[in-house]
Structure formats: C-alpha cells, structure tokens
Amino acid sequence: MNNQEKKTIVFSKGIPGFEEEKTFLFGLEEGAPLAKLDAVNNQEISFVLLQSQMFFPEYLSEVDLTPDEMELLGIDTGDKLDVWSIMTISLSNMSKSTVNLRAPLLLNFRTNKGIQIILSDENYSFRQQVFADAHNASEAEPVKEGAVG
Amino acid sequence: MLVLSRKVNEKIRIGEDIEITIVAVAGDNVRIGIQAPKDVKILRSEVYEEVQRLNREAVSGTKLQDQEVSDRLKEMLGSTLLFDSNRN
CATH class of the missing domain: 1.20.5 (Single alpha-helices involved in coiled-coils or other helix-helix interfaces)
Structure with missing residues (x-):
C-alpha cells in the first residue's frame, strides 16, 4: 500500500537527546494526520508525530532558517518543507498527551533530509495539550454523597 | 573558556558582527543584550x-x-x- 510506504530521512545532526541516531524511517499512518519516525539502527527509538498544521492553520506558515539549517535540509528554491511535531503520549491517560510546538521537525522530502529546530518564539509551548478537553476531568468524578437532592 | 570582567553598559565584541552588552545586574540576575545577525541562532x-x-x-x-x-x-x-x- 502506498500510504504505508516508509521513507528514509537523514537527520545529519541527529535529534536532540538522540544525537547519535542519524537515519530514521518515516511512515504515515492511515486515516489520521499521524506518522511514526523510527531510528533505523535502534528499535527502541521511535517517535509519534502529529501534523500540527492540520489543527493549527497558522502554525509556522513561515519560518526563518539559518544558513546552517538550510544546508542541513539541502534546500533549493521551490522546496516545500513538511512540518511535524513530536508527541509525548501519556500512556496512563492518553487525553493528557502533548505535542511539542516549540521544537518542530522540518522534513524535506525532495532531499530526504530532516532537522529538529527550536523556535525562538516563546509563545509556542513545549507541551501543548492535544485534546481540547484535557483539563476537564476525563474520568467522571464520583458524585459526592448528599450532592443530589 | 575565556573569562572577562565587565561593568554595566560595557560590551564584548565577538567576531565581526556580534556584540554583547551587560544591560543590568541585580543580585545574581544579569540582563544581557545581544546584537547579532539574524542568521545566528540565540537560545538559552x-x-x-x-x-x-x-x-x-x-x-x-x-x-x-x-x-x-x-x-x-x-x-x-x-x-x-x-x-x-x-x-x-
């Protein structure tokens, strides 16, 4: 299946925290703006990515890249970058999962190169709640005795 | 590491086009001004x-x-x- 096809992406500087891993496999998930990014040489290293622009239309419509960053992505005129954000999934309560908007991944599928950049705009959160109702109690509170009637 | 002493409002120049200014000192808090080309990434x-x-x-x-x-x-x-x- 075409959607399931994985693409090799080279992060020549690695990804912060995993600087030694340079080569990753990027695979789109079907039916959702999600993708997996797996380190080729270490099965233990796997990220879930969210295409945050789908939910945040104005997010990163424009970004200033340094010459270094442009070189790492092998950017040429006309290249269009993919923007993905790393999700931190809370296994105990998935509705509390967050996404890192401050440090997006930029992928250039023409050159198959990627980087994780850190935005200087402090308004973007490292831990943006993904699910709108995350701050509401997701598990119904038991009704207190005497509260009814 | 090179260590320099500076007073408030004194500056340090790094290379051709980066200039650091000590803006204010209050206790253990130092405010620093940085002038650098746009393509230089500055992060805490x-x-x-x-x-x-x-x-x-x-x-x-x-x-x-x-x-x-x-x-x-x-x-x-x-x-x-x-x-x-x-x-x-």
Whole structure:
C-alpha cells in the first residue's frame, strides 16, 4: 500500500537527546494526520508525530532558517518543507498527551533530509495539550454523597 | 573558556558582527543584550536540554503497545479535537 510506504530521512545532526541516531524511517499512518519516525539502527527509538498544521492553520506558515539549517535540509528554491511535531503520549491517560510546538521537525522530502529546530518564539509551548478537553476531568468524578437532592 | 570582567553598559565584541552588552545586574540576575545577525541562532542553553528531555520522554511513551496506542490516538484525534482555536 502506498500510504504505508516508509521513507528514509537523514537527520545529519541527529535529534536532540538522540544525537547519535542519524537515519530514521518515516511512515504515515492511515486515516489520521499521524506518522511514526523510527531510528533505523535502534528499535527502541521511535517517535509519534502529529501534523500540527492540520489543527493549527497558522502554525509556522513561515519560518526563518539559518544558513546552517538550510544546508542541513539541502534546500533549493521551490522546496516545500513538511512540518511535524513530536508527541509525548501519556500512556496512563492518553487525553493528557502533548505535542511539542516549540521544537518542530522540518522534513524535506525532495532531499530526504530532516532537522529538529527550536523556535525562538516563546509563545509556542513545549507541551501543548492535544485534546481540547484535557483539563476537564476525563474520568467522571464520583458524585459526592448528599450532592443530589 | 575565556573569562572577562565587565561593568554595566560595557560590551564584548565577538567576531565581526556580534556584540554583547551587560544591560543590568541585580543580585545574581544579569540582563544581557545581544546584537547579532539574524542568521545566528540565540537560545538559552536550558532550552536545548529541555528539548532533549522531552524527546527522551516522548520515546519512552511510545515503546509500549505501539499498535494499540496508535489506534487509540486515531480514534481520539478523529473525535474530540483539538487546540484552542482562539490561541494567537
């Protein structure tokens, strides 16, 4: 299946925290703006990515890249970058999962190169709640005795 | 590491086009002004460490029950969504 096809992406500087891993496999998930990014040489290293622009239309419509960053992505005129954000999934309560908007991944599928950049705009959160109702109690509170009637 | 002493309003020049100014000192708090070309990335160092920490945390969250997790995520993404649209 075409959607399931994985693409090799080279992060020549690695990804912060995993600087030694340079080569990753990027695979789109079907039916959702999600993708997996797996380190080729270490099965233990796997990220879930969210295409945050789908939910945040104005997010990163424009970004200033340094010459270094442009070189790492092998950017040429006309290249269009993919923007993905790393999700931190809370296994105990998935509705509390967050996404890192401050440090997006930029992928250039023409050159198959990627980087994780850190935005200087402090308004973007490292831990943006993904699910709108995350701050509401997701598990119904038991009704207190005497509260009814 | 080169260590220099500077007073408030004194400056340090690095290379051709980077200039650092000590703007104010209050207790153990130092305000620093930086003038640099736009293509020089300036970040508080702990920001990089925060990204490292967060990435490691993100990886440990995905180790378990991969397929189950992504199925559940899809379901949740499909229904509840999402960010406050009034954020700006």
